Amino acid sequence: MWGRQGEASLTYKRMSSRDYAKVDVEERSALSQNGMEQEITNPSWRLSLPHIIVATISSFLFGYHLGVVNEPLETISSDLGFSGNTLAEGLVVSTCLGGAFIGSLFSGWIADEIGRRRAFQLCALPMVIGASVSATTKTLEGMLIGRFLVGTGMGVGPPVASLYVTEVSPAFVRGTYGSFIQLATCLGLMGALFVGIPVKAIIGWWRICFWIATIPAGILAFAMMFCAESPHWLYKKGRIAEAEAEFEKLLGGSHVKYAIADLHKSDRGDETDTVKLSELLYGRHFRVVFIGTTLFALQQLSGINAVFYFSSTVFKSAGVPSDLANVFVGIANLSGSITAMILMDKLGRKALLIWSFFGMAVAMFLQVVGANSFVSGSAALSLSVGGMLLFVLTFALGAGPVPGLLLPEIFPNRIRAKAMAVCLSVHWVINFFVGLFFLPLLEQLGPQLLYSMFCTFCLMAVVFVKRNVVETKGRSLQEIEIALLPQE
Numbered sequence: 001m002w003g004r005q006g007e008a009s010l011t012y013k014r015m016s017s018r019d020y021a022k023v024d025v026e027e028r029s030a031l032s033q034n035g036m037e038q039e040i041t042n043p044s045w046r047l048s049l050p051h052i053i054v055a056t057i058s059s060f061l062f063g064y065h066l067g068v069v070n071e072p073l074e075t076i077s078s079d080l081g082f083s084g085n086t087l088a089e090g091l092v093v094s095t096c097l098g099g100a101f102i103g104s105l106f107s108g109w110i111a112d113e114i115g116r117r118r119a120f121q122l123c124a125l126p127m128v129i130g131a132s133v134s135a136t137t138k139t140l141e142g143m144l145i146g147r148f149l150v151g152t153g154m155g156v157g158p159p160v161a162s163l164y165v166t167e168v169s170p171a172f173v174r175g176t177y178g179s180f181i182q183l184a185t186c187l188g189l190m191g192a193l194f195v196g197i198p199v200k201a202i203i204g205w206w207r208i209c210f211w212i213a214t215i216p217a218g219i220l221a222f223a224m225m226f227c228a229e230s231p232h233w234l235y236k237k238g239r240i241a242e243a244e245a246e247f248e249k250l251l252g253g254s255h256v257k258y259a260i261a262d263l264h265k266s267d268r269g270d271e272t273d274t275v276k277l278s279e280l281l282y283g284r285h286f287r288v289v290f291i292g293t294t295l296f297a298l299q300q301l302s303g304i305n306a307v308f309y310f311s312s313t314v315f316k317s318a319g320v321p322s323d324l325a326n327v328f329v330g331i332a333n334l335s336g337s338i339t340a341m342i343l344m345d346k347l348g349r350k351a352l353l354i355w356s357f358f359g360m361a362v363a364m365f366l367q368v369v370g371a372n373s374f375v376s377g378s379a380a381l382s383l384s385v386g387g388m389l390l391f392v393l394t395f396a397l398g399a400g401p402v403p404g405l406l407l408p409e410i411f412p413n414r415i416r417a418k419a420m421a422v423c424l425s426v427h428w429v430i431n432f433f434v435g436l437f438f439l440p441l442l443e444q445l446g447p448q449l450l451y452s453m454f455c456t457f458c459l460m461a462v463v464f465v466k467r468n469v470v471e472t473k474g475r476s477l478q479e480i481e482i483a484l485l486p487q488e
Helices: 006-011 025-033 045-055 057-067 073-080 086-114 116-136 140-168 171-195 205-226 231-236 240-251 253-265 277-281 286-301 304-317 322-347 349-370 377-399 402-410 416-445 447-468 477-484
Strands: none
Touching (some): 045 057, 045 140, 045 205, 045 240, 073 086, 086 416, 116 140, 116 205, 140 171, 140 205, 140 402, 140 416, 231 240, 231 253, 240 253, 253 477, 286 304, 286 416, 304 322, 377 402
């Protein structure tokens, strides 16, 4: 599975980086006339698929650790002696967010300094240690330390996964592979809910739930030793020969020359310069960073996490048990993720974003109507439950998976890792405040006004995407960079 294609390896002859710089339009035309043009065919998607699957284990862990305490929280609080303490229970859930914020702040520096592969291995380490601490602790403090450590790994994993998947995927399947991240997160959430089912029947089962999390983390750290390093990162570091070798693993020998030539096209001679924060906040990089941070902000302000927080209450009022409610939400999320994977490279990122946010606005409107006092009880419950499931489904179609794929595509190679770190930090900050203020605002404003605000943010997102987001479907990262970044 990890090997190179034998025929390609035999016929492929490595050239120097100076030779690749000469691969321009005239050379391609000459090759075409001689019948030697091979770039017209897409590289095999099978070569890069194993590397993508390993990378998305980090996303599976992200989803698993988000959901691992949902079912066992009551048992954990009882066993560790803080039953009935809502503040302590909230800390067990939210300490991960604090750790994730810290991890995301440093994710760009880590990915740029030690490479994408080692960054994956580094993020797996606190996940193994943190899960082990949580599984063996006998105190609240130990649980919080374990959750914080896991959170730091969660903060590093998603941005590095987005970077890696974007940089090693062939352009024609980059959208499909990018959707694997959302799909893996969804499977992680569902896996955590499934593993947590016996928690009330088996004493101490919640400890097993944490121990299980160490297995995929260990697999991630081990399997990454056999994965390709990002050729874009190697090129950025001036390691051209190694970048060529990794392109050969990922694309096949016949496509290496053109992949390196594309990297030369966008090379401004400053690849190895240190990226300063000021470069991201103003100047020629401001536009793409502004698009990225705004997309992640609107993603969270749409109310997706509030919907997840409140879903059990809505289903309970409709007489649906919490475990069955989780199944319904999981099916909606998984269905949307699979559909997005199929459509990402057919309809494109921009179309999916627009229709996703519009569908979320419609779903929120249904919940606003359901919260109206003039609507009868059964109709109100139907609108609330239907609106909630529609919201989760449409979110998974575009607003969930697209930002994590689109942003590494539009960020230039030189700033890609650090720009993703800035955007993910904004994501975690807004995520934290939405979770903090949702219930108080719900009590003060009521569901009708609060859901109206979420609906408004979704419509704002539609307008923002239509005006600012460019389509990246089927285009190489270098073509996107040249199109978006003004020439100096």
